[in-house]
Amino acid sequence: MPGQPTHVDWSLVSERTLVSQLxxxxxxxVSVSGWVETVRDQKKVQFVILRDETGAVQLVNPATRPDxxxxxxxxxxxxxxxxxxxxxxxxxxxxxxxxxxDERVKLGGVEIKIATLEIAAAALPETPIAAxxxxxxxxxxxxxxxxxxxxxxxxxxxxTLEHAMRTYWVERDYVEIHSPKLMSTPxxxxxxxxxxxxxxxxxxxxxxxxxxxxxxxxxxxxxxVFEIGDVFRADPSFTSRHATEFTSIDAEISWIxxxxxxxxxxxxxxxxxxxxxxxxHGDEIAELFDIDVVVPTLPFPRIPLAEAREIVKARGYxxxxxxxxxxxxxxxxxxxxVRETYGHQFVFITDYHPEIRPFYHxxxxxxxxxxxxxxxxxxxxxxxGAQREHRIxxxxxQALEKGLSLEGLEHYLDFFRYGIPPHGGFGMGLARVLMLMxxxxxxxxxxxxxxxxxxxxx
Amino acid sequence: MPGQPTHVDWSLVSERTLVSQLxxxxxxxVSVSGWVETVRDQKKVQFVILRDETGAVQLVNPATRPDxxxxxxxxxxxxxxxxxxxxxxxxxxxxxxxxxxDERVKLGGVEIKIATLEIAAAALPETPIAAxxxxxxxxxxxxxxxxxxxxxxxxxxxxTLEHAMRTYWVERDYVEIHSPKLMSTPxxxxxxxxxxxxxxxxxxxxxxxxxxxxxxxxxxxxxxVFEIGDVFRADPSFTSRHATEFTSIDAEISWIxxxxxxxxxxxxxxxxxxxxxxxxHGDEIAELFDIDVVVPTLPFPRIPLAEAREIVKARGYxxxxxxxxxxxxxxxxxxxxVRETYGHQFVFITDYHPEIRPFYHxxxxxxxxxxxxxxxxxxxxxxxGAQREHRIxxxxxQALEKGLSLEGLEHYLDFFRYGIPPHGGFGMGLARVLMLMxxxxxxxxxxxxxxxxxxxxx
Numbered sequence: 051m052p053g054q055p056t057h058v059d060w061s062l063v064s065e066r067t068l069v070s071q072l073x074x075x076x077x078x079x080v081s082v083s084g085w086v087e088t089v090r091d092q093k094k095v096q097f098v099i100l101r102d103e104t105g106a107v108q109l110v111n112p113a114t115r116p117d118x119x120x121x122x123x124x125x126x127x128x129x130x131x132x133x134x135x136x137x138x139x140x141x142x143x144x145x146x147x148x149x150x151x152d153e154r155v156k157l158g159g160v161e162i163k164i165a166t167l168e169i170a171a172a173a174l175p176e177t178p179i180a181a182x183x184x185x186x187x188x189x190x191x192x193x194x195x196x197x198x199x200x201x202x203x204x205x206x207x208x209x210t211l212e213h214a215m216r217t218y219w220v221e222r223d224y225v226e227i228h229s230p231k232l233m234s235t236p237x238x239x240x241x242x243x244x245x246x247x248x249x250x251x252x253x254x255x256x257x258x259x260x261x262x263x264x265x266x267x268x269x270x271x272x273x274x275v276f277e278i279g280d281v282f283r284a285d286p287s288f289t290s291r292h293a294t295e296f297t298s299i300d301a302e303i304s305w306i307x308x309x310x311x312x313x314x315x316x317x318x319x320x321x322x323x324x325x326x327x328x329x330x331h332g333d334e335i336a337e338l339f340d341i342d343v344v345v346p347t348l349p350f351p352r353i354p355l356a357e358a359r360e361i362v363k364a365r366g367y368x369x370x371x372x373x374x375x376x377x378x379x380x381x382x383x384x385x386x387x388v389r390e391t392y393g394h395q396f397v398f399i400t401d402y403h404p405e406i407r408p409f410y411h412x413x414x415x416x417x418x419x420x421x422x423x424x425x426x427x428x429x430x431x432x433x434x435g436a437q438r439e440h441r442i443x444x445x446x447x448q449a450l451e452k453g454l455s456l457e458g459l460e461h462y463l464d465f466f467r468y469g470i471p472p473h474g475g476f477g478m479g480l481a482r483v484l485m486l487m488x489x490x491x492x493x494x495x496x497x498x499x500x501x502x503x504x505x506x507x508x
Numbered sequence: 509m510p511g512q513p514t515h516v517d518w519s520l521v522s523e524r525t526l527v528s529q530l531x532x533x534x535x536x537x538v539s540v541s542g543w544v545e546t547v548r549d550q551k552k553v554q555f556v557i558l559r560d561e562t563g564a565v566q567l568v569n570p571a572t573r574p575d576x577x578x579x580x581x582x583x584x585x586x587x588x589x590x591x592x593x594x595x596x597x598x599x600x601x602x603x604x605x606x607x608x609x610d611e612r613v614k615l616g617g618v619e620i621k622i623a624t625l626e627i628a629a630a631a632l633p634e635t636p637i638a639a640x641x642x643x644x645x646x647x648x649x650x651x652x653x654x655x656x657x658x659x660x661x662x663x664x665x666x667x668t669l670e671h672a673m674r675t676y677w678v679e680r681d682y683v684e685i686h687s688p689k690l691m692s693t694p695x696x697x698x699x700x701x702x703x704x705x706x707x708x709x710x711x712x713x714x715x716x717x718x719x720x721x722x723x724x725x726x727x728x729x730x731x732x733v734f735e736i737g738d739v740f741r742a743d744p745s746f747t748s749r750h751a752t753e754f755t756s757i758d759a760e761i762s763w764i765x766x767x768x769x770x771x772x773x774x775x776x777x778x779x780x781x782x783x784x785x786x787x788x789h790g791d792e793i794a795e796l797f798d799i800d801v802v803v804p805t806l807p808f809p810r811i812p813l814a815e816a817r818e819i820v821k822a823r824g825y826x827x828x829x830x831x832x833x834x835x836x837x838x839x840x841x842x843x844x845x846v847r848e849t850y851g852h853q854f855v856f857i858t859d860y861h862p863e864i865r866p867f868y869h870x871x872x873x874x875x876x877x878x879x880x881x882x883x884x885x886x887x888x889x890x891x892x893g894a895q896r897e898h899r900i901x902x903x904x905x906q907a908l909e910k911g912l913s914l915e916g917l918e919h920y921l922d923f924f925r926y927g928i929p930p931h932g933g934f935g936m937g938l939a940r941v942l943m944l945m946x947x948x949x950x951x952x953x954x955x956x957x958x959x960x961x962x963x964x965x966x
Contacts, residue, residue: 066763083763085729085927103731103762104681140927144763171898173927193923196728205730209684216671223562226667228755228938230957231689231738234965246704246714248752249744249961256704263957266966270654271543272663273561280689280738286707294706297686304561305524305541305602440629461966465651469543469598469631480686499688499721503707507692508724508919 066144070104072160075149080162082107083144083170085197086137096134098164099157100145103202108157109145111164133167140173140194185494192499192508200338204496207331208484212278214326215299218319224274224301229263231256231280235458242284244294256282259477261410262462264302265438268473269465276301278480286503290492291430291482295501299483302475309421309437312474313398316425316435317350320396327487339488344395350425351392354401358384375406382429398423409448412437412474425476428486435476442466524602528562530618533607538620540565541602543655544595544631554592556622557615558603561660566615567603569622591625598631598652643952650957650966658796662954665789666942670736672784673757676777682732682759687721689714689738693916700741702752714740717935719868720920722760723896726931727923734759736938744961748950749888749940753959757941760933767879767895770932771856774883774893775808778854785945797946802853808883809850812859816842833864840887856881867906870895870932883936886944893934900924 067080084102091113098109111134114127137143147162155161179191181198188195195201216226232254236243248254257263260277267275281298301319306312327335328343335341353361358376359369362383369380376384376399388397401419404411411420422436439445445466449459456463481493494500499508525538542560549571556567569592572585595601605620613619637649639656646653653659674684690712694701706712715721718735725733739756759777764770785793786801793799811819816834817827820841827838834842834857846855859877862869869878880894897903903924907917914921939951952958957966 083929085929101729103683103729138927142927142929170930171900171924171928174925177926191922191926193724193727194926196725196730202729205683205685209678209682212684213674213678216674220667220671224667225561225663226670227663227956228738230753230959232740232753232959232964244704244706244712246702248702248964249742252964254702254964266651266957267654269651271559271561271660272654280686282690284707295688295690442629464649464966466629467632468635468649468652469596469600470629471541471543471600472628498685499724501688501690506690506706506710506712508922 068104069100069102069107069158072107072149072162073151073158077150078148079146079165080149081144081146082109082162084142086139086141086143086173088139089134089137091135096131098134098137098145100143101197106157108155108161109147109164110161130164130167133169134164138173138175139177140197142170142173144168144170185492189494189500189505190508196498201495203331203334203338204484204488205498207327207335207488208480208496210327210330211323211483212299212480214323215319216276216278218322219274219276219301222274224276225267225272227260227264227267227272227275227277228279229257229260229277231282233257233262235461244282244284258283259298260300261477262465264300264475265410265462265470265473266465268302268304268440269468269470271471272304274301274303288502290494291485293481293493293497293501294503296493296497297480299478299480300475302473304471304473306437306472306474309400309423309435309474312435312437312476313352313423313425314349316433316476316478317346317348317396317398321346321348324487335488341487341489343487346394346396350396350398351388351394352398352400352423353384353388355399355403355419356401358399361387373406374403376424378430381426381431385426385429395428397426399426404448407436409452409454410436410438410445412439413448421474425478427483430482430486432482432486433476433478435474437472437474440466440470440472526562527558527560527565527616530565530607530620531609531616535608536606537604537623538607539602539604540567540620541628542600544597544599544601546597547592547595549593554589556592556595556603558601559655559657564615566613566619567605567622568619588622588625591627592622596631596633597635598655600628600631602626602628643950647952647958647963648966654956659953661789661792661796662942662946663956665785665793665946666938666954668785668788669781669941670757670938672781673777674734674736676780677732677734677759680732682734683725683730685718685722685725685730685733685735686737687715687718687735689740691715691720693919700743702740702742716741717756718758719935720923722758722933723868723920723928723931724923726760726762726898727926727928729929730762732759732761746961748952749943751939751951751955751959752961754951754955755938757936757938758933760931762929762931764895764930764932767858767881767893767932770893770895770934771810771881771883772807774891774934774936775804775806775854775856779804779806782945793946799945799947801945804852804854808854808856809846809852810856810858810881811842811846813857813861813877814859816857819845831864832861834882836888839884839889843884843887853886855884857884862906865894867910867912868894868896868903870897871906879932883934885941888940888944890940890944891934891936893932895930895932898924898928898930 066083084100087099087101090097096111096113113131145164145167147165151160153159244256246254259281277300282295324345362380365383367383371377388394400423402422407420411422424431425433481497484496485493524541542558545557545559548555554569554571571589603622603625605623607620609618611617702714704712717739735758740753782803820838823841825841829835858881860880865878869880882889883891939955942954943951
């Protein structure tokens, strides 16, 4: 009947208690919902460990087994016992029962005596993976793998980390942008690009980074921008640090004097984010990952690349790369040096040669080196940052020098023809930060659903 | 030299004053940076309106023109005057000069007398667009178009809106996910899908929504999740409400009793976000868009679809669609009814027939209708929300009924075979919310860089 459209049936709203709330609840009737982690089906008593997104609790049921002599028995009690005996791991259910605080119960000091048990969705009896299954197998069944406490914690840490970074930026009047991932021209050259047919006669490319567009925001006078979003690399490599799709954390700021303004922002940002993670999850990270999250001190150490190579060489490692860059072992060596010398997990490596940098990095006229840096965290690169070249004639010359076609860069170069401030920024891989923070071997462990050359599902 | 890597040259850090800070600064030397909005080059005095990301200020220079009689003159003053005469709109520059408070100056009551003027990047003299250029032309030159105060404000509102939503969720222990955009199988059927070649022999599809994956997070026991990210629709339509790539705001929650739990969360979320926007930008929105942002009261009105159609018919509009859904005019009519009857800008339309809903919407066994809703805001749909069918046998039957192949849904259906809680969620188009909040005619006006069938650049 018209006339009552604002009616809400509040009786439909759940009265579920989260497992984390049980300890502070008084003894009495509660209702909990989660999934079956284990069942101990003993002759006289049954125990179920139920886990939800906040923790695990022990459910108990005094078993009522069919009387071998056929004596009359409570049908409901028999049915409940049989139901529990048949529960498979992973089954999602709701239990109502009597909460009792009991310090003898190791798991949280509480227990629930089951009164009613309602199955929401029963799991097939054979779980296809276990906690110790191989990584590839676990990724096939990622939604089961993610039920592990450690894996669940990863994404709560991710949530805290990102929110702390966005809060840092929002409090400083940065503008959040969502740049398009479909582009008419490649952003950073032609390598590692996914191409697709776009309405018949056009070719679109998937963005490898928001580089073009965060620079466009500078020409637009946005001042300071950030974006946390997906980028795509048709990168056939199978290392533990590479993915074909990943979440990139990007910022770009106007009116900088050098890349130092960018580096100073990034180190503050990371310190704030690590502090938030330590405050909220430090104890759990220590328990589940055996890691003490270290909030980095400011400023982070800075070492010019040429000097870093000398230090690495003096440590006995001769970098085979001939282009002047560090290789992964060189990154580990210089990070070990920084850890030993300055007690720091981070280091900015600065002053890269233009040959190993994109055309749009600004160069220092005195040294001929770029105004750019890489940020290493615990031995692995997580970021490239730079002051950008904003002078159109210099930018064009640098593009030509790299063998790029100016026609292919037409839209990008337009951004510099109608006025643009000096600017710079960085891009940082979210999964790399999480991997290194949690001492993991692979970004696959800290990615919700990894995508690689042979991994497009589930 | 090694040994001083932590050295930061703080003299490199800018001492720029933002225009918004000038009013509270004492008279004296200041440095401002921004772009030239207008130049008034009068014979005896020159005025430049300089805009930065926080506002606009008047710069003034007493003109020194070449003496026709060749009298000796201050060369620096002559050069500065000539430089200002040649300034083109959009040129980015830094001016140092004497700040003076003067209530006769309409623009903020302050003025800066130019001492030095340094051009960062000169704009070409002919700006290709004006504020009143056509939409398509403005989109060709979006980075210039975005310099307009109104357009800049849109993205500061976007920032506030999103941050308020994320904060609402984070405070309630939601987990932020980044679901993959590259998929091996279509998420919602085969229509409107972008396909691409993935490492030679595979085909990848671009996600049309995070639907599969936010449901996967429920099977993973994440409880409550959100994602704000890009989705892709190979949709050839040219309406003001459609794009081929857009930012989708998604949430999904476990252990719901009905779609009411989802709707109740969404209305609270929107009220919190609108409140944040009104608090931070209400005055500017009133000034630049002539709109009073209304924070919606709770609960939003709810009207079953069949009833909504009756109301629309009674208002004199006979919906031509024969599938039982509303059409755009029907949406406007029911929203007008709600505005007139309840004074509300939002309305949940509920109880859609399964024929016009995806197979995964749960159905009410009594009515045969789906446990789902659309949310209309000011006459336009911004959201579809629903309780999902989590019972695998029902889900498969509903998929088959829609003519879908179970093989194509294999990975998705797996999520339901190893336990999953009852759950539901919604997806909401960011640009639609902004468009309607700001009374704009097209999502193109509130999208950083719009993508459509004929729009893939810049």
